[in-house]
Amino acid sequence: MQRHISVFADWNAIPTLLAFSDELEADWRMPADYGYLLRMVIEEVATNIVKYGYHDHNRDQIHLSCTYDQGVLTITIRDRGQPFDPLTAPPPDLHAAADQRALGGLGIFFVREYADTLTYHHDPDSGWNELTVTKTMTMLDRLRSLPLFQAVPEAVLSALAPRLAECRLAPGEVLFHQGDTGHECYVVLSGAVEVITFVNGAELRLEVFHSGQIIGEMSLIDHSPRSATVRAIEPSRLVALNEQVFATLIGSSPALAMHMLRSIVSRVRNTNQRMIHDLERKNAELLTAYQQLQAAQAELIRYNRLEEELDVARRIQQSFLPRVLPQPPGWRIAAFSRGAQAVGGDFFDTIPLPDGRIGLIVADACGKSVTAALFVALSRSLLRATSQAAANLPHSTDNGAALLQHTIGLTNDYICREHGEANMFVTLFYGLLDPTTGRLLYANAGHNPPLRVNHDGTVVEELSEGVLPIGIVVGQTYEVRELYIAHGEKLVAFSDGITEAMNSSGELFGDERLHHVLQAHATQTANDLVITVVAAVDAFAAGAPQADDITLLVVERLPTEQA
Numbered sequence: 293m294q295r296h297i298s299v300f301a302d303w304n305a306i307p308t309l310l311a312f313s314d315e316l317e318a319d320w321r322m323p324a325d326y327g328y329l330l331r332m333v334i335e336e337v338a339t340n341i342v343k344y345g346y347h348d349h350n351r352d353q354i355h356l357s358c359t360y361d362q363g364v365l366t367i368t369i370r371d372r373g374q375p376f377d378p379l380t381a382p383p384p385d386l387h388a389a390a391d392q393r394a395l396g397g398l399g400i401f402f403v404r405e406y407a408d409t410l411t412y413h414h415d416p417d418s419g420w421n422e423l424t425v426t427k428t429m430t431m432l433d434r435l436r437s438l439p440l441f442q443a444v445p446e447a448v449l450s451a452l453a454p455r456l457a458e459c460r461l462a463p464g465e466v467l468f469h470q471g472d473t474g475h476e477c478y479v480v481l482s483g484a485v486e487v488i489t490f491v492n493g494a495e496l497r498l499e500v501f502h503s504g505q506i507i508g509e510m511s512l513i514d515h516s517p518r519s520a521t522v523r524a525i526e527p528s529r530l531v532a533l534n535e536q537v538f539a540t541l542i543g544s545s546p547a548l549a550m551h552m553l554r555s556i557v558s559r560v561r562n563t564n565q566r567m568i569h570d571l572e573r574k575n576a577e578l579l580t581a582y583q584q585l586q587a588a589q590a591e592l593i594r595y596n597r598l599e600e601e602l603d604v605a606r607r608i609q610q611s612f613l614p615r616v617l618p619q620p621p622g623w624r625i626a627a628f629s630r631g632a633q634a635v636g637g638d639f640f641d642t643i644p645l646p647d648g649r650i651g652l653i654v655a656d657a658c659g660k661s662v663t664a665a666l667f668v669a670l671s672r673s674l675l676r677a678t679s680q681a682a683a684n685l686p687h688s689t690d691n692g693a694a695l696l697q698h699t700i701g702l703t704n705d706y707i708c709r710e711h712g713e714a715n716m717f718v719t720l721f722y723g724l725l726d727p728t729t730g731r732l733l734y735a736n737a738g739h740n741p742p743l744r745v746n747h748d749g750t751v752v753e754e755l756s757e758g759v760l761p762i763g764i765v766v767g768q769t770y771e772v773r774e775l776y777i778a779h780g781e782k783l784v785a786f787s788d789g790i791t792e793a794m795n796s797s798g799e800l801f802g803d804e805r806l807h808h809v810l811q812a813h814a815t816q817t818a819n820d821l822v823i824t825v826v827a828a829v830d831a832f833a834a835g836a837p838q839a840d841d842i843t844l845l846v847v848e849r850l851p852t853e854q855a
């Protein structure tokens with residue numbers, strides 16, 4: 293510990309320096325006789341400097357610095373006044389009458405008597421005077437200065453003190469380990485030591501002991517091994533008391549015994565409190581953990597139930613897809629649909645009509661999962677029902693366009709009117725194929741344009757995208773277009789999940805790659821081509837999660853020689 297003050301060397305300096313010394317005494321908790329020495333140095337040395345050190349024109353500063361470390365007080369006073377070596381001052385004539393004595397001599401005499409060392413140095417070049425006074429505590433001084441020993445009779449303390457040894461610890465140094473046999477207890481003179489124990493291999497600090505506290509007394513009292521490890525956390529000095537000294541001290545001072553009892557009782561109370569607190573905290577943690585477990589279990593049950601329900605929904609949805617696709621002579625039809633989630637919003641359908649024509653549907657309901665799936669069920673049923681009803685109309689046999697318009701129009705109006713609030717819509721490609729002629733009438737309600745691919749795999753036509761999806765505007769009309777699929781050609785209808793499939797770099801599969809695959813596998817049958825395209829999309833995504841449902845329908849008209 294070190295402090296410093298500089299003051300102007302006039303009479304105001306003395307009270308300022310004395311106030312500084314009071315502050316130090318309190319802050320450093322110095323024994324009273326150290327404070328006394330400091331005050332004496334200020335009163336005698338500083339007063340001499342103010343009084344005799346200067347002619348009024350050259351007054352300067354007085355610098356006082358003090359260090360107090362490991363029981364040694366060092367006081368240094370520096371000034372640039374007249375040199376005055378207190379060591380050369382003649383001793384006062386203690387027998388002379390008070391009015392005959394030289395002024396100031398007595399105070400300096402006491403300082404010299406009281407201090408352990410006193411050195412003076414004058415530097416003629418710079419003019420600095422430096423007086424250093426030190427005082428080192430004896431063991432007796434130190435014990436006396438501790439409140440713990442205040443009630444121990446002076447005779448006992450003086451008899452014991454010279455037999456006591458001091459031990460020093462560097463920070464981190466262990467005084468003793470838990471489990472050691474203990475023959476001594478210790479009084480902390482300066483610094484700080486911690487008491488630690490181990491819980492599940494981890495250190496737990498029980499207490500920190502400072503100057504004036506006694507440690508390691510438990511083993512002396514009950515002769516059991518050390519209950520904890522003691523380790524220094526600062527440079528520390530301790531005095532060791534063996535069993536005999538400890539017994540003498542306790543025997544000589546009921547107040548000391550009571551003090552120790554009090555500290556042990558308070559330790560028991562603290563331990564109880566801590567145990568209760570720990571138990572309460574652990575109980576609360578257990579309760580919270582139990583509640584979280586219950587909530588997680590409930591969630592798991594709910595999740596499993598949902599999974600089961602979703603599985604049922606998935607199976608129902610799969611059952612909506614035609615199990616066997618119509619294969620009219622000279623034609624091959626193949627399709628595939630895979631949801632991104634358990635249930636999806638894409639679907640395809642093939643509807644054989646009584647006159648031999650076949651309705652071909654690829655659709656994509658907006659949204660995903662259960663909402664989309666419910667909408668798929670509704671749209672698909674409506675399209676099936678209206679298609680079959682329209683096909684039975686007398687005029688419909690020769691008028692495919694009317695059938696298509698009627699079917700899509702009715703479905704659209706029904707969804708708009710009955711489910712408008714759901715804000716759902718479905719993109720739909722609906723083709724009506726006459727397998728005998730290869731004529732395809734179709735309407736497209738906002739779906740990806742299907743592709744007409746010739747025998748060498750070239751995309752020769754992108755079918756019209758058409759107008760709005762169904763479910764948006766009541767009364768919307770859907771234009772019906774016509775094309776012929778020649779021998780060796782294919783019609784490829786698909787959902788945007790194919791072209792918008794994404795790899796982990798965020799790249800899309802895209803139209804170009806699809807066209808390329810179709811071309812590269814021009815000779816494949818409808819069925820193989822479906823498998824090839826899906827495999828190409830999966831290879832491109834390379835494990836990136838499927839973001840959207842994918843659906844593909846390939847209608848192939850066999851070359852004449854095979855038809």
Ligand SMILES: Nc1ncnc2c1ncn2[C@@H]1O[C@@H]2COP(=O)(O)O[C@H]2[C@H]1O
Pocket residue numbers: 474487498499506507508509510511512517518519520521522559563
């Ligand atoms: N819970 C505690 N709180 C404070 N000090 C303790 C505690 N437990 C042990 N000690 C002190 O740590 C010392 C370890 O050695 P002893 O058992 O001899 O004596 C012990 C006491 O002085």
